[in-house]
Amino acid sequence: MDDDRENYPVNFIRHIMERDVASSKNGGSIVTRFPPEPNGFLHIGHAKAICLSFGLAKEFGGKTNLRFDDTNPLKESVEFVNAIKADISWLGFEWDEERYASDYFDELYDLAESLIKNKKAYVDSLDAKDIRKYRGTLTEVGRDSPFRDRSIEENLLLFRRMKAGEFADGEQVLRLKIDMASPNMNMRDPTIYRIRHASHHQTGDKWCIYPLYDYTHCLSDSLEGITHSLCDLSFEDHRPLYDWVLDELCMVSHPQQIEFSRLNLQYTLMSKRKIKQLVDLSIVDGWDDPRLPTIAGLRRRGYTPRSIRDFCRRIGVTKSDNNVELAVLESCIRNDLDRNAPRVMGIMNPLKIVIKNLPKDCVEVLDAPNHPKDEMMGHRKLHFTREIFIDRDDFREEANRKYKRLVAGAEVRLRYGYVIRAEEVIKDNNDHILELRCTYDPDTLGKNPEGRKVRGVIHWVSATEGLKAQIRLFEPLFNIDNPDLSEVDNLGVVNPDSIKVYEGVVEESLSAAVIGQSFQFEREGYFCIDSKLSAPEKLVFNRVVSLRDSWAKIEKN
RNA sequence: UGGGGUGUCGCCAAGUUGGUAAGGCACAAGGUUUUGAUCCUUGCAUGCGCAGGUUCGAGUCCUGCCACCCCAGCCA
Numbered sequence: 272m273d274d275d276r277e278n279y280p281v282n283f284i285r286h287i288m289e290r291d292v293a294s295s296k297n298g299g300s301i302v303t304r305f306p307p308e309p310n311g312f313l314h315i316g317h318a319k320a321i322c323l324s325f326g327l328a329k330e331f332g333g334k335t336n337l338r339f340d341d342t343n344p345l346k347e348s349v350e351f352v353n354a355i356k357a358d359i360s361w362l363g364f365e366w367d368e369e370r371y372a373s374d375y376f377d378e379l380y381d382l383a384e385s386l387i388k389n390k391k392a393y394v395d396s397l398d399a400k401d402i403r404k405y406r407g408t409l410t411e412v413g414r415d416s417p418f419r420d421r422s423i424e425e426n427l428l429l430f431r432r433m434k435a436g437e438f439a440d441g442e443q444v445l446r447l448k449i450d451m452a453s454p455n456m457n458m459r460d461p462t463i464y465r466i467r468h469a470s471h472h473q474t475g476d477k478w479c480i481y482p483l484y485d486y487t488h489c490l491s492d493s494l495e496g497i498t499h500s501l502c503d504l505s506f507e508d509h510r511p512l513y514d515w516v517l518d519e520l521c522m523v524s525h526p527q528q529i530e531f532s533r534l535n536l537q538y539t540l541m542s543k544r545k546i547k548q549l550v551d552l553s554i555v556d557g558w559d560d561p562r563l564p565t566i567a568g569l570r571r572r573g574y575t576p577r578s579i580r581d582f583c584r585r586i587g588v589t590k591s592d593n594n595v596e597l598a599v600l601e602s603c604i605r606n607d608l609d610r611n612a613p614r615v616m617g618i619m620n621p622l623k624i625v626i627k628n629l630p631k632d633c634v635e636v637l638d639a640p641n642h643p644k645d646e647m648m649g650h651r652k653l654h655f656t657r658e659i660f661i662d663r664d665d666f667r668e669e670a671n672r673k674y675k676r677l678v679a680g681a682e683v684r685l686r687y688g689y690v691i692r693a694e695e696v697i698k699d700n701n702d703h704i705l706e707l708r709c710t711y712d713p714d715t716l717g718k719n720p721e722g723r724k725v726r727g728v729i730h731w732v733s734a735t736e737g738l739k740a741q742i743r744l745f746e747p748l749f750n751i752d753n754p755d756l757s758e759v760d761n762l763g764v765v766n767p768d769s770i771k772v773y774e775g776v777v778e779e780s781l782s783a784a785v786i787g788q789s790f791q792f793e794r795e796g797y798f799c800i801d802s803k804l805s806a807p808e809k810l811v812f813n814r815v816v817s818l819r820d821s822w823a824k825i826e827k828n
Numbered sequence: 829u830g831g832g833g834u835g836u837c838g839c840c841a842a843g844u845u846g847g848u849a850a851g852g853c854a855c856a857a858g859g860u861u862u863u864g865a866u867c868c869u870u871g872c873a874u875g876c877g878c879a880g881g882u883u884c885g886a887g888u889c890c891u892g893c894c895a896c897c898c899c900a901g902c903c904a
Contacts, residue, residue: 398902407900464902504834591833725862795863
């Protein structure tokens with residue numbers, strides 16, 4: 272994985288693994304797994320889990336399986352399976368084996384029968400509503416189902432009939448017989464099989480009963496010889512059940528479940544269910560909308576795998592609630608792209624400039640390095656012509672000395688080019704500036720004029736040689752830092768200005784740009800070609816992130 | 829008023845068996861600079877949810893509080 276030299280920083284899970292390896296638990300080996308349900312796209316919260324499970328295993332010379340937790344055919348599809356695989360690979364991780372919980376359906380079924388035979392499971396004929404009633408509440412104990420004490424024979428028969436398709440959906444379930452009075456709701460005879468006459472993306476129509484998570488997950492882990500099963504804090508309450516199932520079934524391999532807190536990122540939503548809502552309601556343009564924290568969205572936005580891995584490393588792993596600032600993510604991508612992105616010039620709000628003392632058909636070729644500190648990145652040609660564009664923000668009719676750009680009657684340097692002076696401001700009847708007439712000083716290429724100090728340097732693009740391009744800027748999708756709201760409410764906190772589109776111009780060298788490449792538009796930020804919307808005739812750029820902007824801070828005060 | 833967790837700088841987060849609070853991001857002030865970028869330097873918790881206690885010494889041990897998060901799917 273190229274240049275992530277650093278190992279994962281210290282965290283409590285690593286300490287556990289270090290201890291286990293030192294004491295030769297599990298023969299000193301580390302085997303982890305990443306278990307996504309293929310019912311949506313992966314997001315950066317999953318990236319945290321991926322970096323952890325894959326990263327730690329790799330560090331200890333262990334293995335990591337990719338296992339699809341595909342026990343709910345109603346919500347899952349191969350499209351999601353493929354998207355998930357693509358995202359993990361793109362992030363830079365390789366799984367040892369590709370598995371599916373559905374690979375174990377036969378074994379799971381046999382194990383369930385043995386549970387029945389040991390009087391540890393029973394078929395309940397209560398409907399969902401009644402099961403809920405009998406379960407009790409957080410403060411009241413539950414009551415036993417009237418079907419709890421059926422004979423082994425009856426249970427076996429019923430369970431086999433469930434499997435054979437003799438019942439309709441919801442008519443019967445198989446439950447574990449644990450303790451309806453347990454203070455832990457998960458232990459109140461959890462359901463482990465339900466009837467679903469639905470075809471499954473992996474097993475087709477072979478089954479009409481499907482096992483549930485609590486029963487499936489621990490056994491899948493065990494069957495695969497997982498040593499450390501990492502998951503988020505919401506499963507902490509499920510650990511007694513995880514252990515109960517493995518113990519009752521006398522499984523040889525008993526993985527250790529370890530929970531850590533899930534990632535929360537400010538101004539964004541980190542729930543697959545809620546992201547799906549945004550997609551379904553067309554609030555965003557699909558799962559890979561650049562404003563989404565999905566891996567696909569981040570990729571389209573221009574985030575690199577390396578920057579995401581760096582982010583996961585920086586945020587750490589604990590059990591405490593967190594709400595990480597966007598600034599951390601932005602720092603990671605700036606850090607990567609500053610080193611690796613070639614520099615170019617692009618204008619979002621073009622303002623035309625005519626260089627009066629340059630002949631009409633003159634095209635002077637200028638040389639520009641692609642990176643200020645990395646000669647290896649080479650050089651490119653720029654074309655200096657009589658008509659050029661600068662950004663409207665880089666000109667003011669009057670300004671104090673703090674303003675280091677072009678001011679009427681004063682000088683500024685064109686990046687990699689000459690010093691120009693603004694001589695005339697051409698306006699329309701509404702006082703709107705149409706263009707600027709300037710002169711350039713031919714004696715200032717690569718050297719400063721004598722006796723005068725130039726205010727600053729601005730970027731520019733040839734009006735005749737440059738390329739038109741659409742430039743898209745993004746802001747957070749939400750205007751509050753923890754948009755953890757109910758489905759109805761969250762529409763009220765959607766930022767209406769989360770995307771801004773500009774019709775701009777970029778330098779001609781960008782005609783060779785391809786999807787996946789990132790550039791720094793000097794003085795503006797980092798940009799990449801939009802993988803969906805851009806075409807050779809009509810370039811579309813997404814801004815990954817702006818450059819740090821201390822001028823904006825100064826100007827505010 | 830059930831059970832399970834968590835509380836160290838604005839946001840993350842290190843803190844081995846108690847020995848006198850890492851680091852990152854952000855922020856601030858300087859320096860370099862043909863990107864107001866990068867880079868470099870410096871600063872940034874007498875205090876670790878609160879209150880007591882033990883101890884020569886406590887973020888680390890004890891007691892009691894408080895706050896926040898998760899759990900009542902035939903979702904994962």
